[in-house]
Amino acid sequence: YILMNYSGRYNDMATLIHELGHALHRYLTDRAQTFPNSNYPSFIAEVASTFNEKLLRKKVLEKVKDDNIRLYLLMASIESSIFDQAQVSEFELKIHQDAEKGKALTGDNVSKIYLDTLKKYYGHDQSICIIPDFVDMAWIFDRLLFINTYRIYVYATSQTACTALSEKVLAGEKGVVKKYLDFLSAGGSEYPVDVLKKAGVDLTTAEPFDETMEAMVRAMNEIEEILKKKGK
DSSP states (O other): OOOOOOOSOHHHHHHHHHHHHHHHHHHHHHHHSOGGGSOOOHHHHHHHHHHHHHHHHHHHHHHOOOHHHHHHHHHHHHIIIIIHHHHHHHHHHHHHHHHHTTOOOOHHHHHHHHHHHHHHHHTGGGTSSOOOGGGTTGGGGOTHHHHSSSOTHHHHHHHHHHHHHHHHHHTTOTTHHHHHHHHHHHTTSSOHHHHHHHHTOOTTSSHHHHHHHHHHHHHHHHHHHHHHHTTO
8 A cells, every 4th residue: 555645746646656656666566576576676676666756747748838837846856756765865975985995974074065066967057957055954854864775876877777668658669568567476586687678778878868868958948948838
């Protein structure tokens, strides 16, 4: 079962469909695999969940005409892709590197690392997106930093894989739906990279990353068009 709060907002719907991806993954794996092969790493678990989010966002964008709502969805598609996860992963890596060097991980030091990383990713010094100093403690609200050891990067790799997969599904590529269901049923029967290869995504090449970047460019192009209409 899925236990979560739901108040009818878009974010609630996105969370529900994310968790349904996990639920279906678990159900199909348990039905197809023996107990020793029924466990799978987060490396592929998050593909199943974020894949659903991609399809949801695409469906909503097909129906919504309001430019403000489209802006929100398009911006969310960029921020929640590999961008945000890569930024937090780099921040987490820097913390570990400082700890290995014997530096004290005080609240002030960690907050400075977070703010510096945030400014780097958002182009603060180039005046692309100005980051105020008061957000330096936002890292405190990221529970994954405290309950898992260096896991957040997995969301970036899974976003890359699920973008490539969802693009194939949305394009109606022959046989891709069956491959995806086979992927959900594979569990831990093979190495994660090999499971994804059989689904049609080879993370040992640059192709999935390139497809992810192309999807981000399309989103940014529409964002720019909407902003031009608004005179911004």
